[in-house]
Amino acid sequence: MYDVVVIGAGVVGCAIARQLSRYKIRVAVLEAGSDVAMGASRANSAIVHAGYDCEPGTNMARVNVAGNALYDSWCRELSVPLKRCGSLVLAFDERDMEEVKRLYDKGIANGVPGMKILNRAEALEKQPGLADDVVGALWAETGAITCPYEMTIACAENAHANGVEFYFNFKAEKIITLKDAVEVEDDKNVLFRSRFVVNAAGLHSDDISHLMGDNSFTVSGRKGEYILLDRSVSDFVRTVVFQAPGPLGKGILVSPTVDNNAFVGPTAWNNSGKENSSVSQEGLDILKTAGRKSMPNVPVNRPITAFAGIRAVPSTGDFILGQSPFNPRLIQAAGISSPGLSSAPAIAEETVESLKKAGLSMQLRADFDPIRVKNKPFRLMTNEEREAAIAKDPRYGRIICRCETVTEAEIANAIERTLGVPTLDGIKRRTRAGMGRCQGGFCAPRVMELISKYAYIPMDKITKNGGESNLVVGRTRGEENK
Amino acid sequence: MIKTCDVAIIGGGPAGLAAALSARKAGAENVLILERDSFPGGILQQCIHNGFGLHYFGQELTGPEYAQRFIDEAENTDGIEILLDTMVIEVHGDKSIIAVSNKYGLVNVQAKAVVLAMGCRERTRGALSTPGTRPAGVYTAGCAQRLVNMEGLMPGKKIVILGSGDIGLIMARRMTWEGAKVQMVCEIMPFSSGLNRNIVQCLKDNDIPLYFNTTIVEIHGKERVTGVTVAEVDPKTRLPKMETARFVECDTLLLSVGLIPENELTTAAGIEMDRVTSGAKVDAARQTSVPGIFACGNVLHVHDLVDNVSQEAQIAGENAAKYALGTLPVADTVKVIPEGGVRYVVPQQLVKGEGNVALYFRVGSAYKPARLTVKCGDAELKTTKKQIMTPGEMEKVVIDLGKVTGDVTVKVEEA
Numbered sequence: 001m002y003d004v005v006v007i008g009a010g011v012v013g014c015a016i017a018r019q020l021s022r023y024k025i026r027v028a029v030l031e032a033g034s035d036v037a038m039g040a041s042r043a044n045s046a047i048v049h050a051g052y053d054c055e056p057g058t059n060m061a062r063v064n065v066a067g068n069a070l071y072d073s074w075c076r077e078l079s080v081p082l083k084r085c086g087s088l089v090l091a092f093d094e095r096d097m098e099e100v101k102r103l104y105d106k107g108i109a110n111g112v113p114g115m116k117i118l119n120r121a122e123a124l125e126k127q128p129g130l131a132d133d134v135v136g137a138l139w140a141e142t143g144a145i146t147c148p149y150e151m152t153i154a155c156a157e158n159a160h161a162n163g164v165e166f167y168f169n170f171k172a173e174k175i176i177t178l179k180d181a182v183e184v185e186d187d188k189n190v191l192f193r194s195r196f197v198v199n200a201a202g203l204h205s206d207d208i209s210h211l212m213g214d215n216s217f218t219v220s221g222r223k224g225e226y227i228l229l230d231r232s233v234s235d236f237v238r239t240v241v242f243q244a245p246g247p248l249g250k251g252i253l254v255s256p257t258v259d260n261n262a263f264v265g266p267t268a269w270n271n272s273g274k275e276n277s278s279v280s281q282e283g284l285d286i287l288k289t290a291g292r293k294s295m296p297n298v299p300v301n302r303p304i305t306a307f308a309g310i311r312a313v314p315s316t317g318d319f320i321l322g323q324s325p326f327n328p329r330l331i332q333a334a335g336i337s338s339p340g341l342s343s344a345p346a347i348a349e350e351t352v353e354s355l356k357k358a359g360l361s362m363q364l365r366a367d368f369d370p371i372r373v374k375n376k377p378f379r380l381m382t383n384e385e386r387e388a389a390i391a392k393d394p395r396y397g398r399i400i401c402r403c404e405t406v407t408e409a410e411i412a413n414a415i416e417r418t419l420g421v422p423t424l425d426g427i428k429r430r431t432r433a434g435m436g437r438c439q440g441g442f443c444a445p446r447v448m449e450l451i452s453k454y455a456y457i458p459m460d461k462i463t464k465n466g467g468e469s470n471l472v473v474g475r476t477r478g479e480e481n482k
Numbered sequence: 483m484i485k486t487c488d489v490a491i492i493g494g495g496p497a498g499l500a501a502a503l504s505a506r507k508a509g510a511e512n513v514l515i516l517e518r519d520s521f522p523g524g525i526l527q528q529c530i531h532n533g534f535g536l537h538y539f540g541q542e543l544t545g546p547e548y549a550q551r552f553i554d555e556a557e558n559t560d561g562i563e564i565l566l567d568t569m570v571i572e573v574h575g576d577k578s579i580i581a582v583s584n585k586y587g588l589v590n591v592q593a594k595a596v597v598l599a600m601g602c603r604e605r606t607r608g609a610l611s612t613p614g615t616r617p618a619g620v621y622t623a624g625c626a627q628r629l630v631n632m633e634g635l636m637p638g639k640k641i642v643i644l645g646s647g648d649i650g651l652i653m654a655r656r657m658t659w660e661g662a663k664v665q666m667v668c669e670i671m672p673f674s675s676g677l678n679r680n681i682v683q684c685l686k687d688n689d690i691p692l693y694f695n696t697t698i699v700e701i702h703g704k705e706r707v708t709g710v711t712v713a714e715v716d717p718k719t720r721l722p723k724m725e726t727a728r729f730v731e732c733d734t735l736l737l738s739v740g741l742i743p744e745n746e747l748t749t750a751a752g753i754e755m756d757r758v759t760s761g762a763k764v765d766a767a768r769q770t771s772v773p774g775i776f777a778c779g780n781v782l783h784v785h786d787l788v789d790n791v792s793q794e795a796q797i798a799g800e801n802a803a804k805y806a807l808g809t810l811p812v813a814d815t816v817k818v819i820p821e822g823g824v825r826y827v828v829p830q831q832l833v834k835g836e837g838n839v840a841l842y843f844r845v846g847s848a849y850k851p852a853r854l855t856v857k858c859g860d861a862e863l864k865t866t867k868k869q870i871m872t873p874g875e876m877e878k879v880v881i882d883l884g885k886v887t888g889d890v891t892v893k894v895e896e897a
Contacts, residue, residue, distance in 0.1 A: 227611070232749075278615040281699065305608030307616060383580060383588055390587040397584030399518065399569045402744075408584075424618075439606040441622040445629055459635055464618035469705035471618050472635040473733070476660050479634030 002026045002194035003360060005184055007172055007208050009033070010041040011148055011344045012336050013200035014155035015074075019348035020355075021162035022370075023362040028192060029156070029164060030184065032171040032204070034466025035420045037152035039202045040340070042429065043226070043277065043309025045266060046148050046257055047240055049339040050087060050140035052107025052115060059319040061110040064339045067346035068142055074345050078154035079374035080146060081258035087143025087240035088118075088127055090294055091136045096244035100138045103244075107140070114141035127239050129295050143240050147258050148341050149429045155344075158372040160419055162365070167192075168420035169466075172201075175211040182212070182329045196360060198331045198351055203274045203312040205320075205334035214326040219335050221274040221310040224266025225283035227291075228307070230437055233299040234262035241294050252290035254298055259432065264291035264298060266309070277308040304437050311337040321347065322354045331355055375413065377432070379405040400450065401443040403436020411447060415454040422455045424448065425465040444471070483586040487514040487563075488806040489799070490579055490593035492570045492747065495524020497779025498599035499552035500792040501799030502562050505597070508803035513562045514591060516581050518569035522556070523549030524601055525624070526788065528631045531652055533679070537789035548788060565589065573598070573751045575772045594806035595774045597798050598748055598762070602780040604649070605740040607701075612644075614701030617708075623649040623738040630656060638734025642710050643667040644698050646674040646681070648786065650738020655684035657736075664690045665732055670697040670715055673848045675740070675874045677786055697722060698735070707733050741784045751775065758826040759783040765815055765831040766839050766883075767801035768794065776802045783828050783842070786876050790842070811835075816858075816886060821893035823849055825873070832886055839883045845894050848872045853897035856881055858890050867897050 004020055006013045009031035020027045031038070048071050054061035075082035091097045100117060107115045116122075116139045123137040124130055160166060167190075174185040175197065184192045201208045206219040234256065243251030254264050267283045284306060291298040314320055314335025324330040331354045333347050340347075356362055378396060381389060390397040395409035414430035415422045424440070424447060427433060433447050434440030440447075448462050448471060463469040488510035491498045494517030502513045521527065526534070529545030536542055539551070556562045568583040579591040604622035621629075621637050627649060629635045639662050643650045646669040654664045667685060672694050674681055685692050693712075699722045700711040709731045713722040743761040754763045754771035761782040762770040768778050778798035779791045804810035815831040818841060827843040845852070852871040856864040856879055863881045871877060871894060879892070 228608075275704065276615070278700070278702075279611075279613045281613045284611055284613065303608060303611050304606075306611050306613075386582065387588040390582070390584065394584040397582050397587060398567060399582060402518070402569070403746075405571065407582075437606075437609075438603045439608045441604050441606060441625045444621075444625055445633060449633075459633065463705075465705070467705045469618035472629060472637050473639055474636045476630055476634045476636055 001181065002028050002192060004196045004198055004355065005030055005192050005194040006198040006200055007184070008200035008202055008205070009036040009156060009166065010039050010200065010202050011037065011152040011155070011341055012202070012333050012347055014152045014159060015344040015348040016198055016200055016333060016351045017159035017164045018155040019352050021159045021164045022364055022368045024365050025360065025362060027164045028194070029159070029166045030170040030172060030192065031166065031168050034168050035418070035423060035426045036156045037149040037429065038466070040309050040311055041152045042149045043307050044148055044224070044311070044338070044341060045253065045255065046145055047087070047255065047342070048082070048144040048146055049342040050107065050115070050142045051110050051112045051339070051342070052103045052138070052140060054110060054339070056106055056109035059321050060339065060343070063319065063321070063343035063346040063350065065110050065112055067343040068144070070345035071144060071146065075146065077370040078151070078158055078372045080151045080154045082144055082146045083258055084142065084144045085239045085256060086126065086139060086141045087242060088123060089138040089242040089244055090123070090130065090134050091244050092133050093135060097136050099244040100136060103138050112140065112142065115139065127237065127241060129236055129297055131294060131296050145240065145256060145258055146341070151341070151344070153430060154372050154374070156419055157417060158370070161372065162368055166419045172208060172211065175208070177212060177327055177329055196329050196331055196355060196358065198333060200333040202336065203310060205312065209324070209330070209332065209334055212324070212327045212330045214324040214330060216326065217320055217335060218315045219312045220270070220315070221272045222313045222337065223269040223272035223277065223308050223310050225279050225287060225306065225308040226263050226265030227284065227287050227300060227303045228305050229262045229299055230302045230304050231261050233302045234260055236297060236299070237262045237295065243290070243294055252287060254291050254294050261304065264300060272310060274310060277310055279306045279308050305439060313337045319343070319347070321350060323358050328358060331358065375410070378407045378410060400446045401433035401436065403438050404432040406431045406433040408450060411450050412454050415451055421466070422451050423463050423465055424451070424471060427451065483588070484590045485514060486592045487512045488593065489513045489595045489597060489802045490577070490591050491515045491597045491599055492573065492579070493517065493524065493599035493601060493781070494522035494564055495599065495601050495779065496526055496549060496552065496788050496791050497601070497781070497795040498597070499549070499556050500795035501597045501599055501778055501802065502556055503552065503559065504796040504799035505803040506559055506561050508800040510803035510806050511561060514593070515556070515562065515564040516568045516570050516579070516591070517564060517566050520567050522553050522564055522566070528628045530631050531656070534788050537787065538792050570747060573747045573775070575751060577774050595776065595802040597802050598775065598777040598781050599779050599795065600744045600747065600781045602741040602743045602784055604737070605742055607737055610739060612698055612701055615703055617701070617703035617706050619703065619707035619734045620701060621734065621736055623647070623653045623736045626736050627653055627656070630660060636660060636662065638662065640732045641665060641734045641736060642698070642730055642732040643736045643738060645669065645737055645739035646676045646692060647738035647740060648676040648680050650736060651676045651680040651684040653736055653738070654690050655688055658688045658690065665730055666690065667692045668696040668698060668712055669694050670720060672717055673872055673874065677874060699724070699727060701735060707735055710735055741780065743781045743784065745781060748777070748781070756826060756830055759828065763830040764828065765833055766829045767810065767833070768798035768829065769801060769805070774805050783826065786874070790876065817889045819889055819891045821891045823847065823894040824892050827892050832883065832890065834886055835883050837883050838880050840878055840880045841892060843877050843892055844873055845871045845877070846873060849894055849896055851897040852894050854879060855893045856890060857893070858886050859888050861885065863890065
């Protein structure tokens, strides 16, 4: 019997799991995919929003501003990169300036610190290279960038180190609410019995809610496409550059990433479905145009890749949080679209309070360790540190990914840390091997060899991203009988 | 580990090996090759097909056989040392190098001259921004070649190939011989970027269709590739004509859409680059803008034939040795300027002097027939007519250096 099962191992589910691991309770995280961060958490804008955008009085506004403030301590404890680079909302005319002022007022109402309305010259000081028709901007100094999948992985690893169990490839199909417990069962008849269920199932959080008798909302997909730019041309942007929201939505942003690749995105295709994260030519064209609108010199002709993520948009227009009025054993963290990444730490804290209120006895553990240690990546070490690292573990001297300078030691470590089954993309997200400009052209076969070596998986069983995404289909004729 | 040497060579592929041998022959006392892989020979080790060495050795060899000739000679030559599993992470203008090795830790090298021979990498799907999903089964042709030829693994059974670069053509044949069905090769241009002999031997002999003016507009499949949408492009704008779009079922997409010299170390060292070749700008000695640093092979510009790489590397190695020994003359340079249909010329500069010098160049589109004119001011240094010139085949013209008094232009036009 578990005290809590969390359904969904995205950034929200994993942040909740981490927060729950502070208490003397038994917790399991159930994930339909083969790894953590398999949905919106692996493909989004990576921005910790300041919080001026949400309507005052909403769940979104509250947890966004609170979540933003928690990011420093969470990232420090979890060794997750965070850069308080600030954000700009550009105004291109007087109508936009009105919008900027409106955002400022909302920010004040939401309790966002460190905002300022800038004129053109001041905006250019924050970010050179803005378009000629930019007349002013909203500056928010608490706007930040992080790495969403690193955050998810770090929360999961820390939760796991503190006793939370993780189960992958578990697709909840049947949930039976008993008098004092809930039974969650998947398509393979694996069953978990728990006092409470936390619904952090992202795009499928409406399905989980429905299974537990709460039909108060639905979730639809909103696809967003991105163009990621080559690092060698990415130093043109140093802050997050939004556009004033117009009739066409929040606008497309140009932003740096914590790994120094700039990006342009996202598009916003409403009701795009929950499954198809394909990139369209139309989307790429929109991004190029919109990117140039903010920053005419954005080098959109130097992409290293394009990708899409699907945001889980709730029909209520707000995050669904807290104990369900329809099922007291269901605690919602559902319909988490943007600013979900920003809000995750605050949602985690509120979920604990909701569970307490729902009657779960929660006592703090004395032995909770908030620290998740991650060795410094080889590419960020000084040469002295590199020398020492190789002396300690010679596998640091074998560089597997040339573009991102990732060593065998780091890949072996990532394979060992993976809570689910290691995959090529999973190792990429944990080490950056394959994220550089050759996009795994050289290192993919080598990383596969290491997965095979350290996780004892035959080469033809190694997948790109779980499921049936096998990278090779068999052996060549001469090798078949070996 | 700290090492000193006359000539340090970055990369132990065909360019690095040939440069090392010629540097040693030209009098460099000790030559150090730094190779990131566990064996020398570079990408040739996965090129198990034949067709190498016809020009250089007058003999048809496989890639590993071609490489082995140089490896054997290098290993049997006193004064050449090869450090394997050693990847260079920094090169500086003072000819100091920092490398990383699992055996020796950080390797600090102080050389008198450096030869850059890091080779090239393949253009990726990301660089093309092909729309669609991101499933398993999308490989660059070279990556697939490594899986098949070195790991004995089949990337897929039903293949579509985008781009008619040589590796793609070679892999079309290789996959067919391994029992896969290669559905088609799509080439966005009206001509192939590969060698004609590969189109004949790899595609025609195996009944694999090659469609020109055709590209892939979408990749399908959630977990594994399930197919691609193929469409013709407008020959002028290169934009797809969506009314011609059709779905082609496949489980694998191989990309052979161009090679890019791997010049991260070069640019970090502050060496002047040629925007067209994506390699360093060099003079006839293959010396870059930083004195004492030379470049050759595919890191300098992408070659069609390894034979040409070996020849170029000999030039670089010999001159690197001369530089190390202090016998490389310093003189005024003139520019070599591409004109008309010529995309680029290597070398980009010439030092005035005596003797013949070979200029290597590529055209931007097909010329049939082509007239080549090399001029210095108003003086015509050379003019020839050729039946056909295509972007897929590197051209060569030899001029008399004695007649070079100023900047040289190399021009190709329709004859």
